[in-house]
Amino acid sequence: MKHVLDERKTLLVDGPASVCLLSGEVSVLGATLEIEENLIVREGKRLPLWVKQRATVELMLGEGACINEVDEGDVPSLWNEAATQLLSLDKPVTVMVIGKVDSGKTSFCTFLVNTAVMQNLKTAVVDADLGQSDVGPPSTVGFAFVEKTVKDLFELDAQCAVFVGSTSPSGAMSKVIDGLSCLKNRVLDAGADFLVINTDGWVEGEEASTYKLRLLEMVGCSAVVAMHQGNELTPILDSLHNVKVLDVDSPQLIEPRNREKRKLLRELSYKKYMKGAKTQSFSFSWVKVRDSLLGAGGPLHRKRLETLSNMLRTRPIYSEESVDGILAVLKRSETVTEKQLKDVEDYFRKRVKVIYEGDEAGLLVGLEDEENNFLGIGVLREVDYKRKAMKIYTPVSKKVSTLCFGQIKLNKNFKETGLSTVYSVNL
Ligand SMILES: Nc1ncnc2c1ncn2[C@@H]1O[C@H](COP(=O)(O)OP(=O)(O)OP(=O)(O)O)[C@@H](O)[C@H]1O
Ligand SMILES: [Mg+2]
Known part of the structure; x- marks a missing residue:
C-alpha cells in the first residue's frame, strides 16, 4: 500500500x-x-x-x-548531543554502550556508527550481545568495519568473531571479556578511528554489575554511553572511575520483545550465517576440540575399560580418559543408575560423564583455522563413534583445525530446541 x-x-x-x-x-x-x-x-x-x-x-x-x-523526532535529542561529544574526542575512540534489555542500545549504536561514517572516520562496530547480536552469529562476539551508513547493523557481515557458544553471558563471562579484548585490539591495530561496542542487557543485580565493571575495566574504552530507563545503571556507574560517562535516554516508544521474538531473531541470524551449508565429515584425528571431554584424552587402558564396563554393566561404544575425567558413550537403549555412576567415580577417583549416542545431534559448533581465527558456525549432525568421525553441517569451506562446541541445540530449521552440556568439561 x-x-x-x-x-x-x-x-x-x-x-x-x-x-x-x-x-x-x-x-x-x-x-x-x-x-x-x-x-x-x-x-x-x-x-x-x-x-x-x-x-x-x-x-x-x-x-x-x-x-x-x-510527531516526535526519530531519536531522543540527547543522542545527537552524545554523538557530537564522542566524535570530538581524541582518536582512536572506543565507546561502550550499556543499558538493560530493550533499552535502545542497538539503535543508538547504529545511529552513532552512521554519524561517524558520515564524518569519514574509519569506523568499526563490535557486537558483544551474545543473545541479540546483529554483527556475527548468535553466541559470538563479532566485529565489522562500517564502510557506508546502515539502517540495521544486521546488514553488516562479521569480518571476524569469537565463538562463545552460549546466548547468555552469565556462564561465559571470561570468554566474552577475553574475546572482546582481543577483537578490540585487532580493530585498533587495523587502524580504526572510531570503535563502537554494543553489549548485552544483563545489568541488574550484583553479579551483572560485577561482570559489566570487569568488562569495562579489562576492555578499556574512551567513553561509556549509559542508556537509562530508570536508575538501573546506578550501581555500575557509581563504581566507574577514570572514564567519561555520557547519559542518554531510552527512546520513549519502545516495543519490548518477548522471548519468542528474540528466538526468532536469532533464528534469522543462524540462517544468514549457515547459507550455503553442506554436511562435512571431520575425523577425530584431523581436528582438535576445545574445552570438551571429547577429544581431550586417549583410550582407556584395556583393564580400566573392562572394569568400567563391568561396573556400568554395559560396554561403552566409545570411551576416553583425560586428567579432567572419563567420557563414556552408551547405546541409547542402556541406562545407568546414579548409584552405579557414583561407584564408578569413587573407584576411578575422577569425574565420569556418561552420555548416550545421539545426544550430540543439533549442537552448535564454532569452527576455527590453525591460527584460531573463527571461520564460521556449524551444526553437529551426528558422531560416528566407531569410525571416529563427526558430521557437521556448515558453510565453512576453508581448512578447519579446531572445533568448539556450544551449549545451544538447533533443529534442522535452525530453531533453538534447548541447551546441552553433553561435551562440556564441566560435568
Ligand atoms: N529511535 C527509536 N524510536 C522509537 N523506537 C525505538 C527507537 N529506537 C529503538 N526503538 C524501539 O526500542 C526497541 C529496542 O531497541 P533496540 O533493539 O535498539 O534495543 P536494545 O537495547 O539493543 O535491545 P536488546 O536488549 O534486545 O538488544 C526496538 O525494537 C524499538 O521498538
Ligand atoms: Mg540490541
Missing part, C-alpha cells in the same frame, strides 16, 4: 515489513533511504523513519506488522 508521510514526522515500522521510498527524503537512524531502495524490517524489530521532506512510500506489512506515525 502507498503511504504519504508529512515532513518532520517519524514513522515507526514494526516488522515483518518492507518499505520502498518512492519520493521525498527519509532517513533511518542517520542513514539516508535512497529512492527505490527496499528497507526490510525484521519481525521483532522496529525501525524509526524520519521524514526530512514530505515522502511517499510503498509499504508491505507481514503478519503482526504495524506502523505508527508520531
Whole structure:
C-alpha cells in the first residue's frame, strides 16, 4: 500500500515489513533511504523513519506488522548531543554502550556508527550481545568495519568473531571479556578511528554489575554511553572511575520483545550465517576440540575399560580418559543408575560423564583455522563413534583445525530446541 508521510514526522515500522521510498527524503537512524531502495524490517524489530521532506512510500506489512506515525523526532535529542561529544574526542575512540534489555542500545549504536561514517572516520562496530547480536552469529562476539551508513547493523557481515557458544553471558563471562579484548585490539591495530561496542542487557543485580565493571575495566574504552530507563545503571556507574560517562535516554516508544521474538531473531541470524551449508565429515584425528571431554584424552587402558564396563554393566561404544575425567558413550537403549555412576567415580577417583549416542545431534559448533581465527558456525549432525568421525553441517569451506562446541541445540530449521552440556568439561 502507498503511504504519504508529512515532513518532520517519524514513522515507526514494526516488522515483518518492507518499505520502498518512492519520493521525498527519509532517513533511518542517520542513514539516508535512497529512492527505490527496499528497507526490510525484521519481525521483532522496529525501525524509526524520519521524514526530512514530505515522502511517499510503498509499504508491505507481514503478519503482526504495524506502523505508527508520531510527531516526535526519530531519536531522543540527547543522542545527537552524545554523538557530537564522542566524535570530538581524541582518536582512536572506543565507546561502550550499556543499558538493560530493550533499552535502545542497538539503535543508538547504529545511529552513532552512521554519524561517524558520515564524518569519514574509519569506523568499526563490535557486537558483544551474545543473545541479540546483529554483527556475527548468535553466541559470538563479532566485529565489522562500517564502510557506508546502515539502517540495521544486521546488514553488516562479521569480518571476524569469537565463538562463545552460549546466548547468555552469565556462564561465559571470561570468554566474552577475553574475546572482546582481543577483537578490540585487532580493530585498533587495523587502524580504526572510531570503535563502537554494543553489549548485552544483563545489568541488574550484583553479579551483572560485577561482570559489566570487569568488562569495562579489562576492555578499556574512551567513553561509556549509559542508556537509562530508570536508575538501573546506578550501581555500575557509581563504581566507574577514570572514564567519561555520557547519559542518554531510552527512546520513549519502545516495543519490548518477548522471548519468542528474540528466538526468532536469532533464528534469522543462524540462517544468514549457515547459507550455503553442506554436511562435512571431520575425523577425530584431523581436528582438535576445545574445552570438551571429547577429544581431550586417549583410550582407556584395556583393564580400566573392562572394569568400567563391568561396573556400568554395559560396554561403552566409545570411551576416553583425560586428567579432567572419563567420557563414556552408551547405546541409547542402556541406562545407568546414579548409584552405579557414583561407584564408578569413587573407584576411578575422577569425574565420569556418561552420555548416550545421539545426544550430540543439533549442537552448535564454532569452527576455527590453525591460527584460531573463527571461520564460521556449524551444526553437529551426528558422531560416528566407531569410525571416529563427526558430521557437521556448515558453510565453512576453508581448512578447519579446531572445533568448539556450544551449549545451544538447533533443529534442522535452525530453531533453538534447548541447551546441552553433553561435551562440556564441566560435568
Ligand atoms: N529511535 C527509536 N524510536 C522509537 N523506537 C525505538 C527507537 N529506537 C529503538 N526503538 C524501539 O526500542 C526497541 C529496542 O531497541 P533496540 O533493539 O535498539 O534495543 P536494545 O537495547 O539493543 O535491545 P536488546 O536488549 O534486545 O538488544 C526496538 O525494537 C524499538 O521498538
Ligand atoms: Mg540490541
